[in-house]
Amino acid sequence: MDFSASHRDASGATTGHNYELEVTISGRVDPETGMVIDLKDLKEVMEREIDARFDHRSLSDDTPYFRDRPVTPETFAALIFSLLDAALPKGMLHRIRLSPTDRLTVEVTR
Amino acid sequence: MIRVTRRYDFSAAHVLARPDWPLQRNQHVYGKCANPAGHGHNYRIEVAIEGEPDRVTGRVLPEEHLDEVVRGRVLGNLDGRFLNRDVDAFHEAVPTAENIARFIWDTLAGHVAPARLVGVRLVETRNNSVEYDGTEEFA
Numbered sequence: 001m002d003f004s005a006s007h008r009d010a011s012g013a014t015t016g017h018n019y020e021l022e023v024t025i026s027g028r029v030d031p032e033t034g035m036v037i038d039l040k041d042l043k044e045v046m047e048r049e050i051d052a053r054f055d056h057r058s059l060s061d062d063t064p065y066f067r068d069r070p071v072t073p074e075t076f077a078a079l080i081f082s083l084l085d086a087a088l089p090k091g092m093l094h095r096i097r098l099s100p101t102d103r104l105t106v107e108v109t110r
Numbered sequence: 111m112i113r114v115t116r117r118y119d120f121s122a123a124h125v126l127a128r129p130d131w132p133l134q135r136n137q138h139v140y141g142k143c144a145n146p147a148g149h150g151h152n153y154r155i156e157v158a159i160e161g162e163p164d165r166v167t168g169r170v171l172p173e174e175h176l177d178e179v180v181r182g183r184v185l186g187n188l189d190g191r192f193l194n195r196d197v198d199a200f201h202e203a204v205p206t207a208e209n210i211a212r213f214i215w216d217t218l219a220g221h222v223a224p225a226r227l228v229g230v231r232l233v234e235t236r237n238n239s240v241e242y243d244g245t246e247e248f249a
Binding site for chain 1: 167
């Protein structure tokens with residue numbers, strides 16, 4: 001999924017990105033549905049946990065998690081992983097990849 | 111543990127040919143890539159490092175630090191060069207994508223502390239790329 005957000009950098013200047021987020025889940029294929037997860041459900045979790053929280057917001061100002069730590073691709077990726085991990089069925093989240101630009105990707109794997 | 115992958119580009123010329131083999135044998139093994147006039151690629155490098163984000167900076171490694179190391183040690187030696195002639199490492203080793211990836215790994219490993227180098231991916235063309243994680247011994 002894609003979303004856009006702003007944050008303050010180390011010098012205090014406000015900057016922003018179009019973030020690209022890739023979510024990988026892993027688990028047993030349900031013998032009845034043939035799916036690991038219904039992509040509708042995954043999409044709903046991503047929209048609620050990520051898009052609604054961060055899209056067109058300031059990470060520095062609107063997110064309590066960043067009150068006492070800097071916004072970096074690494075800290076943001078760690079936050080996204082923990083939000084999705086808590087919202088998805090236990091142990092299903094395998095990896096997230098967050099790209100603030102097409103030259104940088106940060107990856108958190110279980 | 112967080113993995114950070116950063117992308118860089120360079121352009122270079124090379125010939126795939128062993129200097130100790132006759133032309134015919136090189137052409138048999140390397141095909142048109144053995145053409146002595148050389149040919150070039152727009153290469154892409156993806157450098158992957160792993161580590162814990164620093165408590166204060168929130169970074170695994172300051173981006174400027176990685177950029178400086180890659181520019182200084184890798185791009186500065188490869189960009190715009192004829193690899194076989196201009197880069198010492200390729201006077202003997204044939205500058206295949208495999209050997210270039212290993213060269214990049216060897217050049218960067220040990221210079222990204224406190225992070226750890228975990229992967230080098232070299233994209234030679236849209237159809238060819240190689241990945242090296244430093245674990246396999248080269249013959």
